[in-house]
Amino acid sequence: MATTRPVRVHKFGGTSVATADRIRRVVQLVQAEPETVRRVVVVSALGGVTDQLLGCIDAALARTGGHRATIETLRQRHQEVLEALVLPEERTALEAQLNAHWQALTELLDGLYLLRECTPRTRDAILSFGERLAAPLVAAAFRAAGSAAIALEATELVRTDDTFGEANVDFATTHRLIRERFAAIPEDQVVVVTGFIGATPEGVTTTLGRSGSDYTATILGAALEAELVVIWTDVDGVMSADPRLVPEAFVLPHLSYREAAEMAYFGAKVLHPRTMEPLQAKKIPLRIRNTLRPEAPGTLITADAPPPPWYARAVTAIRDIAVLMLEGAGMLGTPGISGRAFLALAEQKINVLLVSQASSEQSLCLGVRAADAEAALETLRRTFAFELETGRIRRIYVVPECATVSVVGDRMRHQPGLAGRMFSALGQANVNVLAIAQGAAETNISAVIAQRDTQRAVQALHETFILRTMRAHLFLIGVGVIGKTLLDMLARQIPHLQAEEGLELRLAGLATAERMLWQPAGIPWNEARERLQAEGEPMDLDRLVQLLTTERPRRLVVVDATASEEVARRYPELLTAGVAVVTPNKRANTLPYAFYQRLREVARERRVPYRYETTVGAGLPVIATLQDLLLAGDKVQRIEGVFSGTLAYLFNQMAEGVPFSEAVRAAREAGYTEPDPRDDLSGEDVARKLLILARELGLPVERSDVTVQPLVPSELRSVSLEEFLERLSDWDAHWQEQIEKARQQGQRLHYIGRIEDGRLAVNVQAVGPDSPFYNLQGTDNLIAFTTTYYCRTPLVVRGPGAGPQVTAAGILSDLRRALEQMR
Numbered sequence: 001m002a003t004t005r006p007v008r009v010h011k012f013g014g015t016s017v018a019t020a021d022r023i024r025r026v027v028q029l030v031q032a033e034p035e036t037v038r039r040v041v042v043v044s045a046l047g048g049v050t051d052q053l054l055g056c057i058d059a060a061l062a063r064t065g066g067h068r069a070t071i072e073t074l075r076q077r078h079q080e081v082l083e084a085l086v087l088p089e090e091r092t093a094l095e096a097q098l099n100a101h102w103q104a105l106t107e108l109l110d111g112l113y114l115l116r117e118c119t120p121r122t123r124d125a126i127l128s129f130g131e132r133l134a135a136p137l138v139a140a141a142f143r144a145a146g147s148a149a150i151a152l153e154a155t156e157l158v159r160t161d162d163t164f165g166e167a168n169v170d171f172a173t174t175h176r177l178i179r180e181r182f183a184a185i186p187e188d189q190v191v192v193v194t195g196f197i198g199a200t201p202e203g204v205t206t207t208l209g210r211s212g213s214d215y216t217a218t219i220l221g222a223a224l225e226a227e228l229v230v231i232w233t234d235v236d237g238v239m240s241a242d243p244r245l246v247p248e249a250f251v252l253p254h255l256s257y258r259e260a261a262e263m264a265y266f267g268a269k270v271l272h273p274r275t276m277e278p279l280q281a282k283k284i285p286l287r288i289r290n291t292l293r294p295e296a297p298g299t300l301i302t303a304d305a306p307p308p309p310w311y312a313r314a315v316t317a318i319r320d321i322a323v324l325m326l327e328g329a330g331m332l333g334t335p336g337i338s339g340r341a342f343l344a345l346a347e348q349k350i351n352v353l354l355v356s357q358a359s360s361e362q363s364l365c366l367g368v369r370a371a372d373a374e375a376a377l378e379t380l381r382r383t384f385a386f387e388l389e390t391g392r393i394r395r396i397y398v399v400p401e402c403a404t405v406s407v408v409g410d411r412m413r414h415q416p417g418l419a420g421r422m423f424s425a426l427g428q429a430n431v432n433v434l435a436i437a438q439g440a441a442e443t444n445i446s447a448v449i450a451q452r453d454t455q456r457a458v459q460a461l462h463e464t465f466i467l468r469t470m471r472a473h474l475f476l477i478g479v480g481v482i483g484k485t486l487l488d489m490l491a492r493q494i495p496h497l498q499a500e501e502g503l504e505l506r507l508a509g510l511a512t513a514e515r516m517l518w519q520p521a522g523i524p525w526n527e528a529r530e531r532l533q534a535e536g537e538p539m540d541l542d543r544l545v546q547l548l549t550t551e552r553p554r555r556l557v558v559v560d561a562t563a564s565e566e567v568a569r570r571y572p573e574l575l576t577a578g579v580a581v582v583t584p585n586k587r588a589n590t591l592p593y594a595f596y597q598r599l600r601e602v603a604r605e606r607r608v609p610y611r612y613e614t615t616v617g618a619g620l621p622v623i624a625t626l627q628d629l630l631l632a633g634d635k636v637q638r639i640e641g642v643f644s645g646t647l648a649y650l651f652n653q654m655a656e657g658v659p660f661s662e663a664v665r666a667a668r669e670a671g672y673t674e675p676d677p678r679d680d681l682s683g684e685d686v687a688r689k690l691l692i693l694a695r696e697l698g699l700p701v702e703r704s705d706v707t708v709q710p711l712v713p714s715e716l717r718s719v720s721l722e723e724f725l726e727r728l729s730d731w732d733a734h735w736q737e738q739i740e741k742a743r744q745q746g747q748r749l750h751y752i753g754r755i756e757d758g759r760l761a762v763n764v765q766a767v768g769p770d771s772p773f774y775n776l777q778g779t780d781n782l783i784a785f786t787t788t789y790y791c792r793t794p795l796v797v798r799g800p801g802a803g804p805q806v807t808a809a810g811i812l813s814d815l816r817r818a819l820e821q822m823r
């Protein structure tokens, strides 16, 4: 090779050379390269010209005569560029050169007009004029800017077969032709080459197919053993996903050839599938750069790109796919069916984009472009006419309007479980997978889905495989004592969750008994309550449930911070729709056993998180402890404890001389009591907790199975809350007496619940210093599990069992667990 200077090939597409100004820019970009480099420039036709030439062909065939008018428009446009760019002394010669092209082009199109026929060969000849007119103009622009430059037509460089429209390159001959030709050109001259075109050994012009100019650039790069090929375009580089589908998509700094090829193949529009091929043997790097932002580093494509942070590099999609299905038991053990299918389709030049075969071998799935579907179906039915007749193939049909989504990355090779990951990510996004396929090179895993699901699928895969973050939505029902505390806690924790754990949790809405607001795009956490007031609509639970179940975003968790039975009754609907439920509300688990069973079944079957740790002992791990014991196969003999934070607090306060009525008011103000404190004082709240635990143990018990000693007479259930609170002091004396009596015997009072031998009971007990309950403080709960493994000393969970902070914290931890389960 005569070249001593390192070679760089720059390719500019149609938009980069659309106007005289843009061509000047091209010249500047190339001139910015070091003097010591040999500069080769590949250009496409001026922007839009190829399409106009196609229009000319149609017009000529339709005999509208419009082709002449279009040629004239094109001629004027090129003339304007010429006048704007070219040195005065070169003008005449260049005009003459272009005029010869206009004349030849006009003759070809007039010929079509007469013959009313356009062979692929003629079509290639006509289309080649776009590039052949552009290259001399660009070369002249270089000269006008002070760089020696010549234009070459690739017809003398790129040797192809006669597959017009998408010709195959004869590399050996092409390399020789290029080297010989370049050897005769001084190295300091910029060489401007027409992209897209080539010629047969007989000198007949061919084209290399869509984006063929990129291919021309890499062919030249390989032949000249370039140190770099740069493809200039109007984007910053190859992106991790189509930014129109995924706003978070980003420019990939590095890609391997194989990944780039795979992405091009799977729908990323930046590169032609064949573009990388010529570069691979000599490991010539390819860089994608943005003409409009030359300062951006772009994407560097090399043989060994540094690996991405995780396994996958990018996510791509191709729309307008149709899937051909061949079904039938006779395909089992009949060799050659797929081979014959491929051959038949290849003969029709139908490209098979994706193949998948059910392991039972009873069905074969072939993905083709929608435009090819009809022809493909016909071909296959013809090919397998015999098998169809004899029933060995039951049927062949087309599933229309599909898309393929692919996860691409070299490092996915030899990684078990990634396909499963893909399935589950798509499942989470509610995307149904029609077929899945993995490339033999394992650089991609692809799934065929319904076209309408494309965006959801691509976003889900990008999030799972590329960003490695998780987006989830929360809807809060009930913004009272607990709900507010939870919102504040989340507002504080969200930035941390996002930054350190890649969890992006959005507030999709909130509701109270009065108002509801549904904004799945996300409500700022610290404005939630104001927004609800300002923008909310009247609460309508039916409508809310409908929104939550039908318009749900991916990964939706409903937190029910009400004490409402009406809301609790809707959990099965939510869970059925895949919406997770986290709740401190004790109602759902204490409704009649049949409801409880259904609730648990739905959650299990749909594998949707349903979490309720805070229904017993607030944030204390009571349910979790019990579940762990059961998981380990332990047998629970007895659960005994103080389960009410409010009542623990009352007895502790009264022991210090605070009157009953005052202590109740204080408990209420501190947020320990139920929304209606009669639920605490009647023993109802503790009864519910016992019921929840007993059911967790597997006992099919009802509320009526719990024996309860109320602290205040039951007739007070029917008065208003205000009246009830007013009348509390009626009991001050009674309780003072009880406390005093106990104290005289060295005892204290506590409200103690017990589950033992299938019996559930709760009552006030006087306990002495030897009892673990004697020393409880504040709102402390103490729950003791006596089991087969914990028989001599019970396993004890103790700590504050009521209050906004501990409860909200418990809800938050349930929420995190639910989200983990939804990953």
Ligand SMILES: NC(=O)c1ccc[n+]([C@@H]2O[C@H](COP(=O)([O-])OP(=O)(O)OC[C@H]3O[C@@H](n4cnc5c(N)ncnc54)[C@H](O)[C@@H]3O)[C@@H](O)[C@H]2O)c1
Pocket (backbone or CB within 6 Å): 477, 478, 479, 480, 481, 482, 483, 511, 512, 513, 514, 539, 541, 561, 562, 563, 564, 566, 567, 584, 585, 586, 614, 615, 618, 645, 671, 672, 673, 674, 675, 801, 802, 803, 804, 807
């Ligand atoms: N306070 C605690 O220490 C504690 C501990 C564990 C569990 N809990 C439970 O937390 C839940 C909330 O308690 P709170 O003290 O925050 O109650 P709260 O009365 O302060 O707030 C209840 C909220 O729910 C709303 N609401 C009521 N009915 C509704 C309906 N049908 N639809 C929509 N919204 C409705 C109300 O408008 C209000 O915003 C209760 O179930 C309680 O048992 C509380």
Ligand SMILES: N[C@@H](CCO)C(=O)O
Pocket (backbone or CB within 6 Å): 614, 615, 616, 617, 618, 643, 644, 645, 646, 647, 672, 673, 674, 680, 685, 801, 802, 803
């Ligand atoms: N009111 C309840 C809240 C915790 O469930 C209590 O006092 O224990």
Ligand code: NA
Pocket (backbone or CB within 6 Å): 613, 614, 615, 616, 617, 618, 619, 620, 621, 622, 623, 810
């Ligand atoms: Na708990």
